[in-house]
Amino acid sequence: MKKYKNILLGCTLVLFFIFATAFTWLYSQIDSALPMLDGKADIFGLSGTTVIERDENGIATIKGEQRNDVAVALGFVHAQERFFQMDLLRRNSAGELSSLFGPAALKHDKKIRRHRFRERAREIIKHLPSQQLALLKAYTRGVNQGLELLKAAPFEYLLLQQEPVFWQEEDTVLTIFSMYIDLQFEYGERELTLGLIKSNLGDDIYQFLNPKGSRWDAAIDNSRYEASAIPASPRQADGAAAQTDKVSANPFSYRDQALPGSNNWAVSGKLSENGSAILANDMHLNLRVPNTWYRTSLEYRNHENQAVKVTGVSLPGAPSIIAGSNGNIAWGFTNSYGDWSDVILLESNEDNSQYLTPDGYRPFTTHKQVIAVKDQKSVEISVRDTIWGPVIGENYQGKMIAYRWVAHDLNAVNLNLTELEQAKNTDQAFAIAAISGIPAQNMVVADKQGNIGWTIMGPIPVKKGDIGDVPASWAKGENSWSGYLTPDLYPKVKNPKSNRLWTANSRVVGGEMLDKIGNGGYALGARASQIRDNLRSKSRFNEQDLLDIALDHRAKFLERWQDFLLQQVLTPNALAQHSQWQEVKALLDNQVLAATTDSVAYRLVRNFRLNVKNRLFQSVNNQLAIADKSKGYNTRVIRHQLETPLWQLITKQPSQFLPASATSWQALFEQALARTIADMTTDQDLAQATWGQQNTAQIRHPLSRAVPFIGLWLDMPATELAGDKYMPHVQNNTFGASERMVVAPGFEHQGILHMPTSQSGHPLSPYYGKGHDDWLKGKVSPFLPGETRYTLTLSNY
Known part of the structure; x- marks a missing residue:
């Protein structure tokens, strides 16, 4: 008996040793994927020393001599903190998720390949102005060197038993295409x-x-x-x-899932305590770990040797500040829900090999697509194109349908938004908005002189014929797109008599301006009307007043x-x-009635x-x-x-x-x-x-469903949430304000910025989850980064 006990004890010790060794190795691999926070690193492609400072919440301040140096450093920190997130964004729009996740993603990949976004991204890169291409190349160099200097690949790749693939310039365009997919209808x-x-x-x-x-x-x-x-x-x-x-x-289901949206509003300097206009913006998206945005402050000198400092949120995968303030202007977005696409009923011949156009029948253009599938053979499919856009399927009558969409054109994506970093006033911001390539947004801008304005940022197609609401045939030529709206014709409103502006995904304007924008599925105006009424209820405002509007959950x-x-x-x-x-x-x-957790x-x-x-x-x-x-x-x-x-x-x-x-x-x-x-x-x-019992947060990492035990480690706490869909404080289990910003340009030190989850995508990071509690409770948290806690110096080699 003693002999068997010894054998059992020995086996137990061996198993324990094997488990301990495996756990130690696993922990060391995950720990090795932490970003560099302090010290020095030699980076190719810098013109001078560039410094990355982080505060205790991991909010990054990047200081460099030139904008391209800052782009290198921004790419570096994005890759070190968020590369897996970036990878998912590019693969999502390229239809390449199957190579990571296997057959489970094949249906998505087959469907999205109809848009051929990778090919379109490559074509856009060829047509970018040289200055923008140089900026994109600098960012890409930073991304790949940031990835290389991690001691181990991001932990997600360990779980998936995959290796990360280096970033390419076209991947930034694919990242923006993923935002098109999130914010507009990709299949009509x-x-x-x-x-x-x-x-x-x-x-x-x-x-x-x-x-x-x-x-x-x-x-x-x-x-x-x-x-x-x-x-x-x-x-x-x-x-x-x-x-x-x-x-x-x-x-x-009582979830009643919201469509991607947002709130923004502004008051002019005539109503503020300091004479500067004040902007508020909370962009509503699906909430996940890590968050969509990455908080960043960029400092550099422009071509005229003037100091530039811009603070806000960046999108991992892109080299720009998406929304923020530069001391002269502050800007933010809500999804416009204008009409940016059309479904076309095709009139085909008997064997569906050709389709009718104003110039007669034409053959379809066929493109082969090869989809790599993890642990399986690649899958080859064919997709068909027309002169208007890709064939996306059939309607209820069995007629083939094609899709005309802004996202398919060359001007769908560019880096003109980056010019907002140096804009001095509302009029300059308007001019930039009218030439920018992003999914069309309601841009509200506030400037230091007290001006406020609204316009559309993004391409606006000029339509001919009876199109827009329901599918139609374009075969005879009476229906078509005739280019894009020129900047001088863009709809805009500046300094309204009320000294107040607001948008919340509902219809913003009527008449001729609405005719230009169209109706692509506006939200009901319940949020917008509540924001408007709150703005009308006061005659003077400070930042806290605008934050109170953002947190209003009265029903x-x-x-x-x-x-x-x-x-x-x-x-x-x-x-x-x-x-x-x-x-x-x-x-x-x-x-x-209010959407409080105890109601x-x-x-x-x-x-x-x-x-x-x-x-x-x-x-x-x-x-x-x-x-x-x-x-x-x-x-x-x-x-x-x-x-x-x-x-x-x-x-x-x-x-x-x-x-x-x-x-x-x-x-x-x-x-x-x-x-x-x-x-x-x-x-x-x-x-x-109670409402809180039903409205409990489920803010999860994308892998926590597939590997449930890691959810305890990665996901945010299952906290009861106030707020709901038809009120300014939009918040449900998996959807809500991906950021919450209130700022007056020139007075950024008084500004407020909340962000769910945290800066980090790594659970062992010293600031993983920091800032999430402020977002949950609506606590005032600073717009600007705090005192420097970590300093990393990048030098050219």
Whole structure:
């Protein structure tokens, strides 16, 4: 027996030794991938010594003699801190994720290859001005040397059993293409959905579900458009069965995921305490570890030997400050949701080998694409192009469709945005915006002289014919794009009489300016109107005042739904039949509705609205599913505007639109409330069903789902979150403000900047997760980097 015990003990010790050795090796590899923070490094391509200073939160200040030297150093720190993130961005738009993740990413890669973004990126590089190309080459040198000087590859590659691939100039263009994919429709989903509705349900239903305006409109020029009337009767799509109004048996999601957006607003120097205009900006994106942005301050001398200092957020993969302040101007963005693409119905010959153009039939251009797949043979596919753009599939009738998109053109991407670093005033910023190649954004700018302005930054196509809302044929030449808008014709607003500007992804202007921009799926104006009203409520502002607006989570949008519940649903008769609903009434009575973590009332009203909406529009969704066998439609892309027809239906209560699953409108509302309460009280009392319980952060590293145990190590804490979608404080489980900035140019020392997660992408970094708590709680944290904690000196060799 003793012999067996000794053998067992020996085996245990050997296994322990093997485990300890493996763990030590693994830890050493991960530790070796930490960035260089202090000391010196010899870097090729610098004209002089360049210094990288970091504060205790890892916020980088880069000081160099020339802009290209600063670009080298910025590329260096991006690679050392965030290379895996950069790699995902370039592979995402290039359709090369399968080489990292294997067959799981193949479907995405096959679909995105239709756009041939890598080939387009190479072509853009060939046409960049020499100065921009030199800047890009300098950045690329910095990236690759930063990667080389890591003692081990970033830890993600160890987990994936892969080696990182060096950066190329074209990869920066691919990084910006990934932002196009995030911020615009890459497959024409909105037009395809609206076209399906119009063709199958009729023009009156189409107009009703896609209203031009609503009570929430908050355009800065005060323009308004009317909602459409309720149609006389619903029309059923061809082939739709009578049961299409049955509510899906699948669990209903209360996530109501937001589309990428943002808020920004500004007040002129006439309303500020220091005479400078003040800008506020929070850009809403999916939240992940690490964050989208990297906080940076750049200091260098320009060609006129003038000192330049610009501070803000950079995008790992690109050499520019994306949003920030340079002492003279501050600028920020919200996604414009103008009309930057069109779906084209192709008229093909019998065997689909040619398509009709104004000059007759032409053959498709075919391109072979080879997709590398991890641990498997490469996959070869063919994609087809037309004179207008790539073939992206078929519509519900089986007709081939092509896609005309700004992202396919040479002026989709350039580095003109970098010129904002040296702009002196609002007018100069306007001029730069009109020649910049980025996904079109609402740019709001504030300058030190007190001026404020709004314009579109990014290419604006000039359209001819009846195109924009639904797919159309371009075969006869009446529909087309005729180039891009010239800078002198760009829409812009400077120094409005109110001395206030605001945008929040909804329609910003009307009339001729709207005609130039188009409608690509604007958000409902609930956020914009709440920001506008907050700005109108005061006559003097400082930075804290604008931060308070950013953190406003009062539920102004849902107040009428709260009143509707109290007055129309929780009637004496309903309360008599459902005595347990007395608690609901008590929770809603005299309650100032806000999306606070402890609010049960907010969760009740919000989820009740979604349940009603789901029941009323389930029939439409089911009919579209029956009509469109290809599943090219996506009602998610029009859901923001559904609030207007939804409210019309529940207040007018036309019998012809009552779903067959409800015996009366009152019954429908009571069913929705019962469902809401049931979902909230699974395994708990209603009083415990708070909004924070439902709205808990899930801010994760991309690999934590695939390798669950590392989530404890990498992911941000599962914290209950205030805020929601239809209010300035946009925040849900995985979506929200990727940065929150308030700054007056010339007074950056008083500015505020929040960022979720942290600067670092490495869990062993001394500042991993630092700053996240300020973002969570809305604490004032400085816009400028703090006292230097780490200093790294780069010298040319």
